[in-house]
Amino acid sequence: MRSAERLLQLQELFAKEEFVELSDLCNKLHVSKSSVRRDLIGLEKRGVLRRVHGGAISLQVRDEVLDYARLSRSCHNEKLQIGKAAAELIEDDQTVILAGGSTVVEVARNLFDRRIQVITNSVPVAQVFWECKRAEVTLTGGYLYPRLGLLLGEVCEKTLNSAAAHVLIAGVRGITGAGLSDTNTFVVQSIKAMMKVARKIIIVGDHTKFGCDAMVHIANLDEIDVVVSDSALELSYQQMLEASGVTCILAPESPDVHGRGEGQG
Numbered sequence: 001m002r003s004a005e006r007l008l009q010l011q012e013l014f015a016k017e018e019f020v021e022l023s024d025l026c027n028k029l030h031v032s033k034s035s036v037r038r039d040l041i042g043l044e045k046r047g048v049l050r051r052v053h054g055g056a057i058s059l060q061v062r063d064e065v066l067d068y069a070r071l072s073r074s075c076h077n078e079k080l081q082i083g084k085a086a087a088e089l090i091e092d093d094q095t096v097i098l099a100g101g102s103t104v105v106e107v108a109r110n111l112f113d114r115r116i117q118v119i120t121n122s123v124p125v126a127q128v129f130w131e132c133k134r135a136e137v138t139l140t141g142g143y144l145y146p147r148l149g150l151l152l153g154e155v156c157e158k159t160l161n162s163a164a165a166h167v168l169i170a171g172v173r174g175i176t177g178a179g180l181s182d183t184n185t186f187v188v189q190s191i192k193a194m195m196k197v198a199r200k201i202i203i204v205g206d207h208t209k210f211g212c213d214a215m216v217h218i219a220n221l222d223e224i225d226v227v228v229s230d231s232a233l234e235l236s237y238q239q240m241l242e243a244s245g246v247t248c249i250l251a252p253e254s255p256d257v258h259g260r261g262e263g264q265g
Contacts, residue, residue, distance in 0.1 A: 006039050014049050014058040017253065019056040019186035037234040052143050053154045057186065059146075078230035078251075083107045085251035086169055086204050086228040090116060096165040097194050098125045100187070101171030103204045111135065114131040119163055121156050123149040149220065152186050153166055160193040168198035171205055174214035177240055179221050181214040188216045200225050207232040221246055 083106025100122040108128040142156030174181040221244035
């Protein structure tokens with residue numbers, strides 16, 4: 001395949017995906033790693049992508065671009081409820097891994113000033129505990145991912161692999177009968193690393209996450225312990241979780257909530 005043709009295919013690929021691993025690019029294009037690296041260097045100079053360990057991140061703006069500020073506004077009332085309900089599952093003196101996402105940030109706010117140890121790869125989560133004097137917080141380190149405020153990559157995963165936690169609380173982009181999914185391979189790698197070192201896995205997600213297949217598989221339903229959602233979750237999805245042995249907790253609706261947001265986050 002000619003270099004110009006490869007560059008065109010790479011641009012089309014990064015227009016669709018946030019992160020692609022180097023090995024996947026070699027398989028898709030049927031070329032060596034050295035050839036792909038040269039192509040990536042050229043596209044990086046043109047501002048198409050940014051090379052990181054193991055692959056590259058797209059810098060192209062898309063309609064469905066992931067953005068923490070935008071995601072935090074969607075279904076905001078539901079996230080407030082879920083955050084409070086999920087925080088009630090945490091006991092003092094536990095080590096808790098808090099993954100990224102706006103719903104997990106609401107969990108963090110309800111854990112403020114609790115006597116716990118927190119491990120996180122999320123800058124927004126760490127900021128919640130900025131002036132907290134009781135909780136001990138460890139940031140994983142790693143590459144700072146644009147817009148989401150997440151620390152990802154090899155350094156992040158090495159830190160997680162050396163950790164041990166009582167509980168993981170994570171948000172995902174999709175929950176179906178096939179399991180949990182997200183839109184970004186880079187993010188999925190960090191969540192999988194978290195799952196390996198946590199004794200109990202709690203997934204937080206509002207009702208809009210159910211029925212969505214977000215392209216990159218994270219785990220099967222029987223690999224998680226608890227899902228905390230909101231009161232608008234359909235009965236069929238509750239039954240789906242229970243059939244897989246997952247405890248389903250619905251956060252009660254606050255009396256001062258009069259409407260729900262739209263979209264996903």
